[in-house]
Amino acid sequence: MTGPATTPPALHLxxxxxxxxxxxxxxxxxxxxxxxxxxxxVVGPNGAGKSTLLRLVAGLVGLDAGRLELDGxxxxxxxxxxxxxxxxxxxxxxxxxxxxxxxLTVADNVGFSPRATPEVVADLLDRLDLRGLADxxxxxxxxxxxxxxxxxxxLAAEPHVLLLDEPSTALDADSRRRIHGLLGDQDPSGGxxxxxxxxxxxxxxxxAGLADRAVELSSGRIVADGRP
Amino acid sequence: xxxxxAPRSVVAVAWMAVAFLALPLVGLLQRAPWTGxxxxxxxxxxxxxxxVSLLVSMAAAAVVLVLGTPLAWVLARTEVYLGHLPVxxxxxxxxxxxxxLPPVVGGTALLFALGRRGLVGQWLEQWFDxxxxxxxxxxxxxxxxxxxxxxxxxxEGALHxxxxxxxxMAATLGAGPVAVLRRVTLPRLLPAMGAGLAxxxxxxxxxxxxxxxxxxxxxxxxxTLPLATFQALESDPEAALALSLVLLxxxxxxxxPTRERWxxxx
Numbered sequence: 001m002t003g004p005a006t007t008p009p010a011l012h013l014x015x016x017x018x019x020x021x022x023x024x025x026x027x028x029x030x031x032x033x034x035x036x037x038x039x040x041x042v043v044g045p046n047g048a049g050k051s052t053l054l055r056l057v058a059g060l061v062g063l064d065a066g067r068l069e070l071d072g073x074x075x076x077x078x079x080x081x082x083x084x085x086x087x088x089x090x091x092x093x094x095x096x097x098x099x100x101x102x103x104l105t106v107a108d109n110v111g112f113s114p115r116a117t118p119e120v121v122a123d124l125l126d127r128l129d130l131r132g133l134a135d136x137x138x139x140x141x142x143x144x145x146x147x148x149x150x151x152x153x154x155l156a157a158e159p160h161v162l163l164l165d166e167p168s169t170a171l172d173a174d175s176r177r178r179i180h181g182l183l184g185d186q187d188p189s190g191g192x193x194x195x196x197x198x199x200x201x202x203x204x205x206x207x208a209g210l211a212d213r214a215v216e217l218s219s220g221r222i223v224a225d226g227r228p
Numbered sequence: 229x230x231x232x233x234a235p236r237s238v239v240a241v242a243w244m245a246v247a248f249l250a251l252p253l254v255g256l257l258q259r260a261p262w263t264g265x266x267x268x269x270x271x272x273x274x275x276x277x278x279x280v281s282l283l284v285s286m287a288a289a290a291v292v293l294v295l296g297t298p299l300a301w302v303l304a305r306t307e308v309y310l311g312h313l314p315v316x317x318x319x320x321x322x323x324x325x326x327x328x329l330p331p332v333v334g335g336t337a338l339l340f341a342l343g344r345r346g347l348v349g350q351w352l353e354q355w356f357d358x359x360x361x362x363x364x365x366x367x368x369x370x371x372x373x374x375x376x377x378x379x380x381x382x383x384e385g386a387l388h389x390x391x392x393x394x395x396x397m398a399a400t401l402g403a404g405p406v407a408v409l410r411r412v413t414l415p416r417l418l419p420a421m422g423a424g425l426a427x428x429x430x431x432x433x434x435x436x437x438x439x440x441x442x443x444x445x446x447x448x449x450x451x452t453l454p455l456a457t458f459q460a461l462e463s464d465p466e467a468a469l470a471l472s473l474v475l476l477x478x479x480x481x482x483x484x485p486t487r488e489r490w491x492x493x494x
Binding site: 008058060061076085086087088089090092093095097101102103107112113114115153157 | 416
């Protein structure tokens with residue numbers, strides 16, 4: 001007899017990745033899993049592998065062993081070499097350096113993804129108070145404004161997994177409040193629910209205020225996993 | 229930032245270098261036949277050379293753009309394999325070779341490769357009835373051969389400087405490889421492509437050795453401005469000076485769009 005069908009986690013990871021001096025390792029018996037709509041804070045000292053973890057999920061680096069699944073689909077199999085490219089993984093990545101497209105306007109940055117609809121773009125521009133900047137180039141935006149553009153662009157791509165690398169570090173209070181408001185929202189991009197989110201942060205208040213769970217990385221290993 | 233005070237001996241040598249570069253230009257300007265310039269430049273032979281030069285250099289620039297952009301991208305972003313052998317460094321050396329090769333050697337090599345009895349040329353003639361030596365098309369081939377490296381080096385350098393982080397970002401947002409190239413790589417690369425194209429065009433315009441060796445010096449067909457200048461030096465030095473002024477003016481014009489890339493801001 002089979003039991004009721006269970007929804008696979010939005011993210012399941014176990015395996016190993018060697019990158020320079022860093023070895024990121026998640027044992028098969030204690031995999032990293034993130035449920036749909038869950039926001040997991042990733043904390044730990046510099047060099048622990050937090051940003052590398054996000055790049056791994058985004059498909060910018062590959063596993064040497066083990067398996068990464070998104071929504072139950074294997075996207076990276078370090079053993080067989082199976083690899084789904086970033087374009088079809090449905091992730092939204094906001095790196096520390098933002099990587100906005102300098103040759104495009106704010107509105108075109110937010111609407112860059114082929115999955116971004118005009119309605120969602122307009123909604124995100126409003127919710128992150130970017131409407132007045134829509135025709136500006138990113139170079140004409142402040143740090144806080146540029147960060148809001150980066151978050152909006154990632155959310156407009158309808159990600160199933162959102163990857164945020166210190167999104168509110170060194171931001172002004174208003175930008176921080178708006179980004180936190182969006183991340184705390186159960187429906188941040190209009191009707192699709194909250195994506196599973198990995199939030200890399202050094203901010204204890206951010207962990208306590210936003211995260212459903214926190215995992216601590218140290219030297220490439222998860223050393224703690226639980227409620228913040 | 230405060231500028232350093234340079235030692236006097238260094239400044240003196242630097243000024244000598246400036247004088248060395250400026251002196252020929254001063255000589256040219258001092259001897260230029262300013263009063264008869266309009267008449268000299270209106271001469272049929274000069275206009276013919278100008279027409280051939282513009283045609284050859286612009287066609288070469290177009291070929292450089294079409295061939296050079298993918299080549300620069302491949303060199304900057306991927307490994308190049310011959311079978312299973314990685315050969316990117318070898319290919320890059322090959323690309324750079326025309327920059328250091330005496331142009332007359334380049335012309336000779338083109339003659340033996342694409343000449344009527346050349347390695348490939350004999351088949352071009354037999355199969356396609358296409359003859360390259362001593363034709364305008366041959367002059368375009370010679371100009372492309374010497375100009376291509378200037379474009380590839382400029383664009384490849386820009387691709388290295390840009391890195392591929394923005395391209396990776398575009399991929400995570402769902403853009404496929406063609407969309408990434410069209411919407412991110414090429415728009416970001418445009419200034420470098422413009423600079424590289426200006427340099428390649430200027431090099432094609434000034435090409436002499438490979439052209440005269442491979443395409444000859446036929447008035448109205450392969451006699452470009454540099455060839456006409458050389459020819460005029462023997463019979464009409466004033467015309468040679470006038471032609472030189474045209475080439476000098478064009479060279480200075482090329483420096484305007486490329487100065488940001490090649491000249492420091494201060």
